[in-house]
Amino acid sequence: MKSNLHRRQPKDVDNTGFSPNSAAEGSRLINKDGSTNLRKIGLGIFERYSIFHTLLRMSGTKFLSLVFLFYTATNIIFAFVYLAIGIDKLSGVEASSNFLTNFTQAFFFSSQTMTTVGYGHVAPHGFIANAFASIESFLGIITFALVTGMFYARFSRPKAYIKFSDNILIAPHKEGRAVMFRLATYKNNHLTEVHAEVTVAIHHLHDGKRVSKFYPMPLEISRINSLAISWTCVHYITEDSPLWLMRQEDMRDARIEFMVTIKAFDDNYSNTVLQRTSYNYDEMVYGAKFELMYKRSDAGDVTEVMMNKINAYVPHAFVEDVVENA
Amino acid sequence: MKSNLHRRQPKDVDNTGFSPNSAAEGSRLINKDGSTNLRKIGLGIFERYSIFHTLLRMSGTKFLSLVFLFYTATNIIFAFVYLAIGIDKLSGVEASSNFLTNFTQAFFFSSQTMTTVGYGHVAPHGFIANAFASIESFLGIITFALVTGMFYARFSRPKAYIKFSDNILIAPHKEGRAVMFRLATYKNNHLTEVHAEVTVAIHHLHDGKRVSKFYPMPLEISRINSLAISWTCVHYITEDSPLWLMRQEDMRDARIEFMVTIKAFDDNYSNTVLQRTSYNYDEMVYGAKFELMYKRSDAGDVTEVMMNKINAYVPHAFVEDVVENA
């Protein structure tokens, strides 16, 4: 290993939002999906969760199921209410001695009221039944007003739709090495003015306790005009880099973690979008290069981006490592 | 107390939006919730209030109650209209000699029309009843269209969800003192690129009249990348600080007020959010330090942010004050 003498110490930063001793043993600071690996305690669940944020971020299937569940549950509750009022107050229903028959008829009347379909072959009779029907139809409209709003919020929520390579590579670059990962948009959206910012977290053992330090990792190109094909972000490991002279085992020992933030302007939404991810040591490949992920189409008229090759790399051993390990 | 000789006079600023003589005796400029302590007069109420802003900012319960009230009131009005037209014009209704019976039947017909449930066991008969029913159903749809829009506007309204510490502390820092307050997000939202800006208002007595001066309070770190755990904003009281050499009683006499603005980017909304607050003298604790508000979870895999400890501090007397007060 080369001499450490002339090493310029890179400056660590303290504006990451994480603290020097926030790193839990064996875990990451940023999850792969970009969320922070934190838990908030000491708050009631309603205080801690934003219902809106939760509904916004759940999967579409889950959201639709939840709405259907709410619809069914509300109808069940109102069915019981109408039964309590008396099945004879729903004119058009033939009262039965069978509870289930009465219940289902009340349930269907409720659903006709809540959705405002109101066929009318069953209709409320008397003050109390009418009052509850009046409330239920109001509730139905309010519910579906809320759902309409949520739908819009869900599918209009700006998203970057960026796919990152699974691995971060230590690849040969110029006269030395570089840290490289790549990304591409996988949907028919278009990002312009794309900025990338990478911070590396190095968790050194200090008197048996891990102390975290954070360093910015300057990229060779940190802003591109348009994310047209794919973008390989390159941090060249120079003397100024926090990774200068770190060997593979040093990185593992320091439980190194790369925190990545991509910020861009979405042409369709006319909005700024942001996506984050992180790479920890296990996702680092030492001595490898990415394969090209685009080619000219067979017809020759268009460039094809091969999204399935975003993770493809070829090994590329470093001479000095071979010597060193010998 | 140290000599005031070499004091460099910090420059006050006049771009706060407040004027030198805007400070009302004994009151604050910015309320705790971040609104300005102002009243606009000389305008009609409709000119002064934006209905939209008002509906947007009221509590959810209040908003829903208002909508329900509107629904009920509209039905009452239309019930009177249908009665005026003649209860016999609502076919399916058995006209009664009891006014209340007729009224409730007209009311329920109205509600069935407004919500468009339209069972049809009661239906309008004749030109006038039909015309009003036609108008009411139109009105109903328009109302619920408005409510749908308001719902969306309400829950999609970007909010920072920041909780500030109740107190601002004068705490020991480096070789001197610093002003400190802290903040954390209390919901499952995530803020990035968080900026803090603090302005201090000092209201000196001048010929028996209060004159307000405003000074920026530079923070040691005024921008963090991510509001992950919590953030303690620190203004180190150096010679350049407007608070340099001010004692506890000086601050009280000057009715000092710290105006805080936090601006950040919300990852979920992809929007810039802003939250303000202020601390006045009564909320200042002289000689105290914040306790740590995060810890490693028992399982060791995650960092826990203890939101219930955001206000926790320990007293920490200053030696020089003790000497001085002796």
Place this chain on the structure above:
Amino acid sequence: MKSNLHRRQPKDVDNTGFSPNSAAEGSRLINKDGSTNLRKIGLGIFERYSIFHTLLRMSGTKFLSLVFLFYTATNIIFAFVYLAIGIDKLSGVEASSNFLTNFTQAFFFSSQTMTTVGYGHVAPHGFIANAFASIESFLGIITFALVTGMFYARFSRPKAYIKFSDNILIAPHKEGRAVMFRLATYKNNHLTEVHAEVTVAIHHLHDGKRVSKFYPMPLEISRINSLAISWTCVHYITEDSPLWLMRQEDMRDARIEFMVTIKAFDDNYSNTVLQRTSYNYDEMVYGAKFELMYKRSDAGDVTEVMMNKINAYVPHAFVEDVVENA
């Protein structure tokens, strides 16, 4: 009048979007409401107008009337359709020999279908009547979906709600004069980070033809943190100012026009808002000062902004003008 000898010529700018010869005689470039005084020709009306922009900017009353008109017109059209199909195809309707009776019944059936109230005492019979009813109810839902969207767009449209003083004043300032106008928000919205930009258009006669030149008018304070009370924008007329040494009649001859743009961040909407206006020579008051437009409330606890005094000024003759005119 002072010598013009040492006048430094201010640089005009050509990035205003207006051209040197765009000034039409006797008219302004920017209207009071901030729109440009331009007309686009050579395009079809549908190409030229964005329906959305038009619906967005019309008054609320106009918009509601338009929706009601559309509702009525659609019902009239469908009433004719149902009559054409045959009034007997609407079961529940007693066919009459009176056209108007039949028409109104068809009209009301149409309205019940379009709003989906569907009482059912009148119902379509046969394929053709059913098909049109099916189309109409679909159309109704689509229409009200559009209206819902428009409502939301209308009342969520970010607006600055800024009121400008009617006049721009040439007022005494420091050792000379300044151009001043003022502004305040008149609704319960709150603007932060407020920027003002003023450009002056000077239309000199040049060989009998007006040539327009545009100059930036630097303000003493061009950005305030918060538009709390009111803001008096001040351009101090120094040697560098395009107005240096211009007399009242020079300004009139040059058909001087001040184009004002205010840009700010709205706390409630979390959005950037922009409002423009302009002042031409007729709206300039030469030799006057604004009166204070805020005061402490009688109770002393709050600052009151007197919006009805935004235009209030007191005359203030300039000594040198008096001398000059003598």
Place this chain on the structure above:
Amino acid sequence: MKSNLHRRQPKDVDNTGFSPNSAAEGSRLINKDGSTNLRKIGLGIFERYSIFHTLLRMSGTKFLSLVFLFYTATNIIFAFVYLAIGIDKLSGVEASSNFLTNFTQAFFFSSQTMTTVGYGHVAPHGFIANAFASIESFLGIITFALVTGMFYARFSRPKAYIKFSDNILIAPHKEGRAVMFRLATYKNNHLTEVHAEVTVAIHHLHDGKRVSKFYPMPLEISRINSLAISWTCVHYITEDSPLWLMRQEDMRDARIEFMVTIKAFDDNYSNTVLQRTSYNYDEMVYGAKFELMYKRSDAGDVTEVMMNKINAYVPHAFVEDVVENA
């Protein structure tokens, strides 16, 4: 041709998002509508397309047709369901031996259920028919909630509404030549703070293979305050320009392509909008000048922008070319 001796080599840039060998023979990088001429492969269709983006960008007619198609298809499916359950379970329907008669009646019942018009002259009978009717009315409401959201998203989608001139001209300018194209907004929208950025792609043949280089093309004015009339973007071909000394045939050989990005703030939407286009060699006119596209109105009170003249130019041969070609 002049000597190339003192040519300063302009620096090419590598942050365009395109790669040196991405140019497919005979095709362009950016399409006229601003989209990138790329294809993403190796992904499933649902992974590749964002349904929301697709619905957002299709034409209004196409979108409405799609919704109507969905409405019809859903009704056909449910008609079959009701037939399978048994036409006798729809009370009010006279069962017919003719399949088509039964089918249309089931279809219309379905449509009355889905739109929630629910006349009630036909109503579901028994558990299964009621259950499906209940599901269908729920589905209908959810569908129209989605459509409402999509409508809003579609017409509130910020768009720049910029029309570019069809051609890019090489025009005489100052003592040399300049590249010029122009643009204007064609709707009643208003853009402020308009930025233009032009990058030129030059695809030189290198050992029989095309290598693409990208150069920024600095404009004389790259930002205007307001896009009031029209804007002619001018790149003056100086020694620093990548086009310096390139003749008409050089540009053709290099398959030159100008990539244009306009970014602006829309006053009505209070949003940033972005529009892109490109000009390739075929759209370049060598030796021509744009005609004026605005005039004073006949009444003299307003400036008229003649949108139909945006492409109008007059030929203007260059002396040196004439000499050269002689």
